[in-house]
Amino acid sequence: MAGVSSESLSAALADLETTLPTASLSLARELFGIVGVLDGSAGLRRALTDPSREGSEKSALVHSLLDGKASADAVEITAKLAASRWADARDVSDALETLASTVAIAVAEQGAGTASGLSGLEKLQNDLFAFNHAVEESHELQNALTEQQASPEAKRSLALRLVPQASEEAKLLIGQAAAAPRGLKPAKLIERFAALAAGRQKRWIADVAVARPLTGSQAERLQTGLNRLYGRELKMNTTVDPLLVGGLRVTVGDEVLDASTVSRLGELRRQLASQAR
Incomplete structure (x- = not known):
């Protein structure tokens, strides 16, 4: 993602910071769900990234589709994204995936007890790396997680069995990578999530x-x-x-x-x- 799309994502991440201190894992789940909706409709993505349409018009379209079906925070985050400018129709989905994973990472950062702040982020990264290590060690697992005939839920279930001790935040990200890798191998998407966590560690x-x-x-x-x-x-x-x-x-x-x-x-x-x- 580059140019105007990169600028829009940076602005969205900066705006998200005001929401993160009180964000919950359910918000991340909702945003990932909306990513799935966008991925399932090329027409909707084009409508939300059409440069000839006003930002307010695109934002209103999001509200008409999602109001009452998702939380106010999830709808507002998506509506603000839609109101921004995007170079490619897919970029809005990619940006929303980044925001969803950032919410999950921030929840790990908030943590509880000793697993908060830096230690919460370190545990999250360790859990993500543990999943990737397990997959890298087995060609059978790699094939199972990329099997086109297997359902997303079956892949999610298999992935989560590999990391029974992982945090809830890590399980959400791992399950998402397995069920909806969006054109990538699950391990590659996990690497992206881990990189976002590393950036937040700084x-x-x-x-x-x-x-x-x-x-x-x-x-x-x-x-x-x-x-x-x-x-x-x-x-x-x-x-x-x-x-x-x-x-x-x-x-x-x-x-x-x-x-x-x-x-x-x-x-x-x-x-x-x-x-x-």
Whole structure:
């Protein structure tokens, strides 16, 4: 996906962030179900991606089809996608699949108890990798999961028997990949899901470059400051770069804080400086 479709997907993912903190696995299931509806109707996909139609018209079409049949959140997410611009009719289905899997990944991220945040995402990835490892080890399983005569539900059932200890979020993604790989081999779609989870993991990791090694108290204060800044318990990885301008650079996900972002890093640098005296 590239060009205008990539821009529309990026905007949709950014908009989805407001929904993710309270999202449930049922929302991901609904969105995957709507992907199936779109995949089953080339005419509907063309109508929702027709560049000659106004976004509001395409959004209204989604509401007319789905209102009362899916949750308000699922309908609104789909309607906003339809209102965007797409280079190819299939792109809207691909984008909705990405949003659905992102919801499932975010639910794993929310987690409960010890399996939340970074650990929740790591467990999800491990479960996905466990499925792919089992499939890679058996040509019989590979053939069964791609058998054209087998029903989607039969493939889903077979896939889930391979990972009985997997989380509910992983089971949803694995079942979806087996039942509706959408032109891919199930293992390849699982790799895509795992890559999305890895991208979300980066939000929990702070890669910190410093001009000189931090003392124990400096590292502790920096950790506290970053946790407060981002509102979550980050894993901090520190490296020393003597040539670093400004003395400190922090990368969390796609965001880089360096000497140019004085307003955000100023307090952190002052905290470190006070410890160095």
